[in-house]
Amino acid sequence: MKIELIYPRWKKLEGQTTFHLPPHGPVVMAAALPPGVELDFLDENVDPRDALAACEGCDLVCISMMLTSQVKRGWALADQLRARGLRVLFGGIASMLHAEETLAHADALFLGEVEGRLGAVLEDLAHGRLQKVYNFMQAHPPIELVGPARRSILRDELYHHKGVRMVDLFHASRGCRFKCYPCAVAYLGGRSFRPRPMARVAEELAAIPNGRLFVVDNSLAQDKEWEKELFRTMIPFKKTWCSHTIEDDDEVLALAAQAGAWYVYQAVFDTSDFIRQRVKRYHDHGIAVEGTVLLGLDDQTEDSIRRLIDFLLEIDLDLAEFTVLTPFPHTKCRDDLRKQKRILSDDWDRYTAGEVVFQPKHMSPARLQELYHLAWETFYRDEPQSMKMMKLLQRAVARERALGTYRGRRRDLVRQSFGRELTDEERGV
């Protein structure tokens, strides 16, 4: 059986450095396929091949969608493929968030986690009884079934920028015990925190050649003892990694640093001493901080957003990423704005978290959009984003040199960025 797995492209945010990380959903899905399946993967964001042409002659097209801003492209592709007589199966978290709409473009829709389930789906396909919906929304497979992701399907050269390989994505747990205002994870992965057995974590770490990782768990601060055990497990692998929040505890942070914590994404939601101290404690342990700053909450006025931007500069963040509050499906944010009739657009292409698609409480949509751009410009005025990123990269290189794990850039790709030849201007010529 021949399967084409497609990861649809989406519109990138204007004026920001674009990096293409190797996607996680497709490599996790690929690992769950039974033996004997011939699989080709095409990431439309970096792969120059034509997706429609790549699907010719295959038995099934699988479309994996992570982001809301991918869904319209995924649906359009599916419509064209099905018009050519091909069968299309959708999966991934954005397919779950937009399940009802996705059904209209699908031969089959897979809801939930795939481990141990795809063999039966392919059996159904082979016997002409493919079901419209495979619903495993809350029937999570045993977590020990989650094995190493199948990263061999990635075209490695497409995930380099000037010869530097992007981080690989890796997860040590699923689910999240938190239920945050703008987040849909509770709907997608369930409220119960499901850590992978440490032997499985170690097995996967050993299988990843890349020394730099993004630990994509929703939050590492789920269980202090688990976190410590995770970091102790990671130490021998000498990886350098970024992640979401780590527990604010000296012992945990010290272990994280030993395990290679490079930088964390830390939500900065106000100008409190709590945030100032949180960032300082990461820094005290040699862990850099990228502030993730959500703009447009009902608590925020123009003045408070301006104060927040100033505060970010004061607390010496290493990087900052600004997003606009976006009412993604299955979030409390969307429920509230829907009830208040404040959602201005359901054009999912605009749900990039960089575009205002709702009526803010204390300002016009246009003003919030201006403040979003102002935040990016102000934070990176004195030192551009590329320079700050270079400093972070140098920290990783220094650690790797000290550990003897440094690999250097791929010389054959130094004139390319994600598979594309750099222009003279981009090369600084």
Added chain:
Amino acid sequence: MRTDLAYVDEVYHFPGLWEVPSLCGLKLVRRPDRQVLVVTELFDQNPGTSVTNFCAELATRLTAERGLDPDKLVFVEHSPETGSKLESYAESFYRVSFQRDGARFVRPDWSELTRAEVDALLAP
């Protein structure tokens, strides 16, 4: 997150979207001219579909199960106080009106109520 249960007489379990087990708080008060259902979002305790996302289905289901008169139904959605610093978690009440498609309630529309207005609806 603590949840104010002032308008909860029972916890109601229901299969939410895609049959995901879900729950909400429920208070039902029958008056001669109205039957008031207060449905409370239970946030942390609710593993599934939110009340807002499922209100038309809940209204349909509860009307049938509890033998309510659809013409007298007053459906109130309650987001309880949770103690959060975020303004978006402040207590709120919405009266939800629906269109009817046979026995089904469809196309919800929300109008905000004060707590005093809700108490007046519940009063004899």
